[in-house]
Amino acid sequence: MIAFEGVVKRFGAAEALRGATFTVPKGVVAGLLGPNGAGKTTTIKIAAGLLRRDGGRVSVLGLDPWEQGEELRERVGVLHERPAYPPDVPVKVLLRHVARIRGLGWEDALQAAKLAGVERYLEHPVSALSRGYLQRLGLAIALLGEPELLLLDEPTANLDPSARREVLAAIKTLGEEMGATIVISSHIIPEMEQVCNYAVIISGGVVLAQGSLTDLATAFGAEVEFVARSREPRRLASLLVSEEGVRGVEVEGDRVVARAASSARQQLEALLEKARLEGLALGWELRSRSLGEVYERAVQASR
């Protein structure tokens, strides 16, 4: 879906990207994580064809973003970190024009406005919107035409906690309902952990690590979490708790949640698969709640 290969971007003497290489597969919700000035916004803008790379290769949906930007952006929605809109234009007029550029009608614009939760402010001028609603307007614009790929640059920046929660929930829902691939740049790890299942960690213009959250947790020796459903959750829990590397087991209704060291991943996967085949477990999944730990370790390893 997205492939960066040795991408270099310079702004005068400063190098924003220094040979960035990563891929984002189709269908994931990927977090582009890194501290301020890591090159996240530059990466998003190069992927959208708004900035030209100085070196390397970029492919997004099989297209070169700079050379085939118009074709690419028919299939991509972009939310900028601090989007600036013409201030005196009513929200409705702005949405209608952007929809027309995308070859869409007012109904599509209205649907996007509803999805992003900005439909109550259609008659208001853009300058009358709060930061939170400006962000929602940006989200509505990004959602126009139900794009295959959403590039969201710091979507929760400058929002109050409740607005952050709402925007994150909206993104999560969109990922699930639209089935779109989503790339979210952020430096707020706990938020990314809630919505992402894939991560690209970038610092100083270099990609330090990438992969699914569970693969990253395994690679960096961080904790992983097994969630299993069972008709006999206590029996399954007692089986799990006796395994080496298991750090804690909780039972919540028919769910058993086991936290374990990543070194125990293979052995627990085998155990749960056996339990599933024997009917003790109805199903299980592996997840990671240790993105912060992975991030710290990746940054430390690069020093």
Added chain:
Amino acid sequence: MRGRSKLRAKASRFAAYGAFVAETVGGPLATSTAALSALTFLLVLAFPPAGGPVSGLPVLLYLTSVGYSVVALAGASAMVSDLKGPAQVFLSQPISRTAYALAWLSALLTSALATFSAFLLSFAVIDPILLRAVDPILAAAWLLDAAILALALLAAAVLARRASVLVALWAAMTFGSAFLLALPSEHLRRAVAVARPLYSALSGWGAAGGPPLAESALLAAALALLLYWLARARLEV
């Protein structure tokens, strides 16, 4: 067939963005153009034919041209402001960088045509016979002059992204040109005559052959190509 529908889609996007420029940023341009037209009308009345309207015509054409140059400067400055913010939102849509620049150029050229049409209309309203005084060469020089100025300002807007650079370029082209035409250097005067055909026509430079319109048209074409190249290769947001 597919190529034609692609072309139609491109044209439709350009029209949609052009309409947005016209509806929002184009508002002040339209107001300035209207104000300039009203001023032209008053000036036509202020230069009554004392021995014919021709005596006041060069002054009128010059003042209208200066007035339009202010409109073009305002338009190019608006593009600089747009490039610092809202352009990001529009260029994130399926619109090409060249279509974006072309929409702004269209706004400025439409404004030039409207200003000149209003100028002619002022003559027609007072007395249609006065229209005969407007030499086609002078009309062509005025329009080419306006196009060259608009193209130069927009190219500078894309390249420098600073309003101060635009003001400096505008001052050099508007006032510096008139000064340079009075200098003895033939090469310099020719260069200015090509860049500002109206000035050369009004000052009587190259009176035998008239203003170098063909060369000015070539310059306008070269500037259009430069703007196209800048938009394609350098328009990052």
